[in-house]
Amino acid sequence: MIRSGLPAPGLVPVALALAVALLAGCATSSKDAEMSGTFEGPPVAIGQGQAWTFVTLDEQGKAQTLGIRLSEEALSGLPADVPPSGAWEYDLQLPAEAAALGYDHVTLDWNPHGHIPEGVYDSPHFDFHFYAIDHSARDEITLDAASLERARKAPETDYMPEGYALPPGTEVPKMGAHAIDPSSSEFNGEPFTKTFIYGFYDGKVIFVEPMMTLDYLASRPDESIPVKQPAAYEKGFAYPTSYGIRFDKMGKRYEVTLEGLARR
Template identity: 45%
Template sequence: MFESDPQPLGEGTVRTYVKLDAQNQLQEVGVILTEAALADLPDDATEYVLQLPPQATGIAFTHVGLDWRSHGHPPAPIYGSPHFDVHFYTLTPEEREQITATGSDLEKAYLAPASDLIPAGYVLAPDSAEPRMGAHWIDPTSEEFQGTPHGFSHTLIYGFYNGEMAFLEPMITLDFLKSQQEFEGTFAVPTQYSKEGLYPSAYNITYNEATQEHTVGLTGFTQP
């Protein structure tokens, strides 16, 4: 496993990682949060821009934006719990800076992708465009839309801008991470991609008791 340099987060650190197999083929990419990183987090929403290890070659993603949402975000009944948005961006940081999600740029954020670029079952979330991101697309069959009392614990969201995928986003609540529960599952993928590269079809959330570290990883990579 190859890892990036750690960055401060809470009372601990966060870093990215990549796992390769014996043939140097990509197996997994994600972020590692130490247990202490879940303590003394900022009271305001904060983004941590994380570079991927150089061994993450051929991947469709350029970097990770880890967003700490101290008070959740709209719609509050669903996503109002404190949580992390782990954005794996296909856009470069420079391209993200051009997204204002206002005026004429808002049209680009909400521009509908070609049908073969949309994962099966995913729909545009109303009023979900954000600067430096794009619009968010959700799976209505996900846990958070089934009447669960406290919204969601984790979910997988796609982001689009100007008709193309901008990011892939696992979202995980602080409570789920603190519970040290684990998860592994697949998600819907489109039949085509507008950019070349390796794309995942599953994600996992794990806790290593020996190292006291949480991971959020993308797996199941294929070359479209």
């Protein structure tokens, strides 16, 4: 009998099927690799350094973390005077890969002398606003009579995060009203270090805001703090279940992040 080097006729279809499957698997892995990773927005000068946004996607292209990075030098040389608006606002553009989360842009606000209420938030600190509305919508928050009424409109009970309150006097132009957690340490005899704010306008959440002192951020923390949730969610953006504050020694940068993001 003469033996050839060719496979038996019945094995050819099986071999072809395996080859196709292998190629398809390689293509899928390649596609997943392209979808996953960390994507950054353009940097903006702040202090003696820079700040920029970033988003991290898993292999299915779903966002895991949205945040702001500040170079180590950004905490030095910050403005010491107070502008007419009360805070120095740095507008940060989000990377296109973050679009599915429903946030439009982010601002980093530097408050050299803090802000109200006196004795609570009047130390030098940063406000990190993650806005679910665009700039034109923010410009409509003028706090004239009609706008002030909308800013003071309380949300339906289920949309207020557990334990939060919307006190009068927290309305700010281009921001709206600020809901605070009265159980936070700064309202219970301890110095302010960090906290989490929900922003409302016309009864709806329009931003979420980690807020922290310059000294606390400069201490190079490594924390993930749970975020209290409402019973019902706005559909327009992804709520975080926690926020992180860390210093990346390798990258020599600070990170303030929204974590556990999900659109519900």
